Amino acid sequence: MQPLLKIRAERDQMSAIERRIADYILENSHLLRDYSSQQLANALGISQSSVVKFSQKLGFKGYPDLKYSVGEAIARGTGNGGDDAVGAGPGPSGPHAAIAENLWQGKARAEEETRLINPPASIDAIAAEIHGARRIFVIGLGQDGIPARAFAMRLSLAGILAVHHVDPVLMAASTSTADARDLLLAFSEHGRQAALCHVARQFRERGGKVVSVTRHTANPLRAQAGASLLVSAHDERAHIEPLLYQSALQHLLDLIFVLVCEAGAGRLGELAANVERIQDMLDD
Incomplete structure (x- = not known):
C-alpha cells in the first residue's frame, strides 16, 4: 500500500x-x-x-x-x-489538457483512497444485504439526493424493491412498517443532518438494517448505522473537492451494483428485460 x-x-x-x-x-x-x-x-x-x-x-x-x-x-x-x-x-495536447489531466489524477487518487478504506469483506456484506433485503429504502438530502436517486433507480431495474424519498418526513412514514427484512441506505456526505439521523435511529429501533454513505469521518449518521460505505476525497480547492467526492462515491456505488447484479442468477436477466422495456417506451 x-x-x-x-x-x-x-x-x-x-x-x-x-x-x-x-x-x-x-x-x-x-x-x-x-x-x-x-x-x-x-x-x-x-x-x-x-x-x-x-x-x-x-x-x-x-x-x-x-x-x-x-x-x-x-x-x-x-x-x-x-x-x-x-x-x-507524452500526454494529450490542447488548451484544457493540463486541467483535464490534473482532474483525472485527483479522481484516480480519490477512488484509490476510497477503495483502501472499504475492506472487500465489508463491501461483500453490504452487497449481500442489498441482494437479500425485502425492501430497500433510499434517502439523501440536497446534493446527496442525486446519487441516492440514481442508485435507487438502478436497484429497481435489477428487480429490487427500492423506495426513494428526498423528504425525511415522508421517509419516516414509509418506514413505519419496517422490520429486520428491510434495509435503509442513508446518503449524507458529512452525516450531520439531524432529520436523517432521526430516520436512521427509528429504522434501527424497528429492527431494520441501516447502511450509511458518508465521508470517512466520525459523524452522527455513521454512528446510527450497522454498516458504512466510506468515501475519501480531498483537495484544497473548494470547486474541485466536491467533484472528487462525487467521482469516488459513484465508483463505489458502481462496484456495489455490479456485485448485487451478479449475486443472483436472475438479476442480470431482469435488468436486461427492464432496460429493454423502458427503451421500447422511449422509442414509441
Missing part, C-alpha cells in the same frame, strides 16, 4: 496533532529522507514520541520504517498516488 495514499485516506480519522504531521509529510515527502524523527518533531513544534506514535498508528514499526517506505515509493514514481507514473510520457 502506498504510504502517502494511506496517510491521505486516514487523515479524516486523525487527531489534530496527527493531521499536522500528515499534512507536513504530504507536502514535503521529497524532503523526508533528510529528516530524523527529532528534526521532524522540531519542525512541527511537537514531541518526538508523537512522530513515532503517528508512524506506528499507520502500521509501520517506527518512523525509520515510514521514512524508508515513503522514499521507496517516490523512487518508484508512486509516492504521490501514482501521479508521476501517470504523467510519464
